[in-house]
Amino acid sequence: MEVRLLTRNFDRPESWTLASYEATGGYAALRKACAMDPVAITEEVKKSGLRGRGGAGFPTGMKWGFVPKDAAKPKYLCVNADESEPGTFKDRYLLERDPHVLVEGIVIASRAVGIHRAYVYVRGEFGLPYRRILGAVREAYAKGYLGADILGTGFHLDVTIHRGAGAYICGEETGLIESLEGKTGQPRIKPPFPAVVGAFGGPTVVNNVETLAAVPWIIENGANAYRGYGTEKSPGTKLFSVSGHVVRPGVYEVPLGYPLRDLVYGLCGGIRGGRKMKANIPGGSSVPILTGEEALAANLDYESLAAAGTMLGSGGMIVIDDSTCMVRALATIEKFYAHESCGQCTPCREGTGWLRDLVMRIESGGGTPADLDKIMSITRNMIGTTICVLSDAAAMPAASFVTKFRDEFARHIGAGRCPIEEGAHA
């Protein structure tokens, strides 16, 4: 069953308007937060166990706590709305259907950390989400939820909406900051981390849309109530963007720890045409793939999926049925990462293109048996060797596809054509 904490307003008419949001009790959490000591806000979020929903799953309250109290430079909040991971579209739903919950989360987070300037970095291709968040920010200014002296507390916050130009890498937090500063979107070496030196040299918190959208509920209902959902180590709910061969693809909010089987076969209505689930990528295209059997045994929380050899990631679940050629599926993924590699670090710049070319050669019938070991060895040299994890994001699918579907890759190579898809490339 869905638990709709963040998606509670999704089905309301004109849910994106301030009128609608206030009608369901919106901005009550902000009023409560304004009466709280900023430190207490961070403590409440720490207690809730909220973890970053962009993919890395880093504890949110701890991230806020890393910001130095007495920084000489201004502090910033960057909202990561550059949702670009293939298979992920939950932030887009949040921006389109309930932008005010994000605005409220921004104000609460900023008050907690002592930030007076927030940027929302919106993916360049997001037209409607951009207009909705822009509209919400304007409404919030008009109503005194943003700007000078918010709700008479003396706290001031300005929010700027910044549109990206369509690069996947700008969703990486330091790539985002570089892009925001007007530079080429290329991740920075760490340390220093953004919490110490971030945007424009100031301490910066970078949070995902869904993460901040969870903050108002936590403040309003308390950390304990939030911990009432999910598991001990993965508390709360998570939005899953389910795509692929299910009967009802879409965004579903379920408590963490929810059985994958129930999401796919319950909420999503099972595999279209009654076919078999051949494979499942649970966390966005960059995480290791699971076979259908592995997936059916897994629960949807950080620890269970790690135990299954994959990651929760952004919750972008791609469901693959048995009519799919895994070589072709991998080729599609590798084309994406080769295209999106920023080109800064050698293993990623060269490795992503190499993987793509090798997989495409197998796909088009020109592969050799040695290619599979070569792919495995290349991925080993790409994982953990670069500034950011785009290299890993390209390598993990390749390594897991080849490991788990090696027979199919071998048959593809042996036949010189696709053994599964009729009419696929000869």
Next chain:
Amino acid sequence: MPKVFVNDREIEVPEGTNMIQAAKAAGIEIPHFCYHPGLGVDGNCRLCMIELDGVPKPQIACNTFAKEGLKIRTDTERVRELRRAMLEFFFLNHPLDCPICDQSGECLLQDFYMRHGRYESRLDLPKVHKRKAVAIGPRVVLDAERCVLCRRCVRFCDNVTGTGEIRVVNRGNRSEITVLPDHPLDNAYSLNTVDICPVGALTSQDFRFKCRTWFLSSAKSICIGCARGCNIHLDSSEGIAYRLRPRENQSVNRWWMCDDGRMTYRALNDDRCEVPLVGGVETEHDFAVAAIAERLRSAGGAPGRITVLLSPDMSNESLYAARAFAEKILGGSRAIAGSLKTPGIEDDLLRRADPHPNRRGCDILGVWRDDLRAELASGGKLLLAIQNDIADHDPASLDLLRRYEAVICLATNLNRTTGSASIVHPVTPQSECDGTFTNFEGRVQRFRRGMPARGDALTVAELLARVAVAMKHPEFGWVNLNQIWKEMAGAVPAFAGMSPETIGDEGMEAVR
């Protein structure tokens, strides 16, 4: 200072030292492309991977800084494997055109492959093609296929010259460096990008295809382009100078030199004075020396009859020897130095307006005259001009030379001044002898002989000693550089206590 351990070898390094430098100090090479001490850490090449005690993932050495007790390893199987892997990635789209690549022999990719690579090739896919032989400026040529995208050149133009001409465009393995339209790489220091380029991506328009690098031998020298006295390597082969490259000296030029300075090597090859000329006719050395001695003797010993014109292009040793010659052999004749050369452009990086390497030396030896024209106009019968080409810089000054009954030139190159002289004898430029210059800050710096002397060229001191012998003064002269310095250090207060050894490769401040 923190102690760190590189492969169990203990070494003490200053705070803020990164592990590439620390390992280097311990005599261990960590291969790297993007890190350069003058450009800082960029962290993109990923070649300098090391393992740290207690850290599961390999780290980059360039961004790992010394702290007490830090233990790093550069010799583990994982490090070796990663180095091979990174080199394989670099070679994936790198053309194997070493036989026609100008960088061959001084290419870090070649060197690192031979020292740390040596894997079996498994590249069997077509390479990505990029632009080749593109003039990105008047002096620098780009081959984008050879580029390893370390961005040293980008950071040089951003952070050192502040001109920002070079950018990386495109992404992934289509990334390449380029210049913006209508903004060529044309800053005064553009050729430094060629030096710091670890591979053959950026080559010098002037040097490319002139000489394979393994034929070059290198001497520590000093640039004569201006009063900065940038420390340089003089690269030559078989008596021909091919190029000048900066030599690191943190007190003078750090790692850099200007493009104009680099081109001064041309005068070491072109229009050289190699054979003595008497009355415009090539003669034997002995005959020319006798002729010079005879002229000087017949001009008469009284002060005022002979003017010895020195030059701020002469070494301290030549200036000292010529001054002593004027005093002792020419009966206290006047020795003056000056310049009619137009000042150059000065900036806040390296270039100085003063276009001579040793004006400060002339000052110290008390021979410098600001108004050279007036000084020459009041000259006597005979002018002995040493390495001073006044007529080339200012054709009107030929009139000044015509006031003298005779002009004797001791010169490195043929020019208008030598053209108006009755006797010309070759002397060695700084490339063909040992000596010192004193830069504008008073820093005395050594240059060393890198090439054999051309023709009959001798140092000024040697030549004047031979002339002195011909003038019945066998006592005049010095055996070598050390002996001149022994005398100079006693006679010239600013040089007190100095010797070629103490000056060394880094130079030494003259006493104020």
